Amino acid sequence: MKTVDQLVFEAAYSHLEQGNYGFLCTIVSTVGASPRPLGSLLFLGNDGEVTGSLSGGCIEDDLLERLLGNEPTSHAPEIIEYGVTPEENERFGLPCGGRMQVMVECLMPGSQQQVDLLCLAGALAGRRGVRRIVDLEQGGWQIDDIDHCETLKLSDSLLQQDFGPRYQLLLVGANELARCIAELALAMDYRVLVCDPREERLQQWHCLGADTVCQMPDDAVREHATDPYSIVITLTHDPRIDDMALMEALQSSTLFYVGALGSQRTSDKRRQRLLQLELNESQIARLHAPVGLPIGSKSAMEIAVAVMAELTQCRAKAKRAAAERQSS
Template identity: 60%
Template structure:
């Protein structure tokens, strides 16, 4: 399954490769609440086809109206601001006090643009982080490979936008909680892989879009481990969960979590110490998993887990681990 960035950039490449022109639109600044996060993309062609989303509809309609009037950016990038008044908030469906700046870049059917889009799409597809710099005066692009993605910024008339790999979520155990987590994570554009060595559990799995793996847990962790992958164990069976955790805690993963009570988590840590996992490695474990919001049902626990992942992704502050 492709990420929204791959879909938008792929559509732009296909349209430009046919000799048509279009506009790449990016959310470059937000104030207060906004319907789409910083860096959200949309591509619009000269016929008004739209790929991606900036606001859920109203801002897209405004850009289409500019296109029909011939008032959309033509020779160089332009930044449009929305939500500068309560009337605009209501008109564009923005939350109260919300404002957005949208960079609109005219793109012609040039070899340079096609090559840039191809390189950027390939990097995302192969899980390499890449940075694009856009000169806001001339519209020229530069691409460079980076170790990790940083937040979008505008510095000295230059847009600096990083494209990181799509986040992956490897769930150990095909059960009801995994179903709830998968449904939320898929809606949040994670790639979800569910690993369970038990054939009967895999046969009962029904979530469309979540991939099933028959690997042993440690093999699955090794297969998918990178800094953009989270691993969460959910089976309550130490023979399965501990096998995954032993591998996960030595890999460069974004997040390692384990389901269980405070008491269960303490026992798990003791077992991992006996398996020669260091204190420093064990300290990476989020257990009990998820934010402490008093969750009880499977969907509430799934919400707490995805909220914790969102918190970690959006903040550089260290999150206090449960337990």
């Protein structure tokens, strides 16, 4: 499955490739509560085609009314503000006091932006970070590869927006807990890959939208978990399987998160084994075990909720840390 951003870029490129023009709309500022996060994208084709989302639909309808039917006269971006009055909040479905600014860019066929759209979509398809810098006076773009994403920046003259690949969750062990985690993760826009070297287990395991690989766990980690947006969690309770994946994953300082299922006692024993397998203490310190927030979960779905809650917490912390680095 593709990220929403990738779908927007591909739809915009396809539309321009057919000789049509359209509008790329980006949430560039929010105050208070917002129905969609900062940086959310929407592409609006001149034929009414809509890809992406900025709200529950009311803002999209307003943009359709504003933009369609009029030939574009300027290529400079325009910023439209929503939620200025209580009446607008009610009309556009914004929470009380919520405000947002949407930047609208006209994209024309044969332009440099058409080429840049393909670059942006290709970077996300290849799991690479990419930055788009927009000249707010002239409308031109600059596209750069990046190692880490920063929060969106808006000044009087420039917009800087970073795009990272979709978070990828590699689950080791095709069991009921893996199915529960996969269902939640897919609903939260993760890519899910389930690895198990036992072919009969994989044949019995099904979750629509998740991919499976019948590989040794260390091989799966080496092949599929290779970037800062990758997560590895072991679920089999079999050290012969789990430890192979953990040894490989913990030797990489790149991965976003490495976790293992088990009680505190099981986790303590696992750490001792990993020390004997020649991992050092700093590598083992990266292991989240027991995996998941301690919410008293017992059933498979409850444990899955705890796991996804911890991943959400870790992502929020990483986002705050990036924002603090950016402001310092």
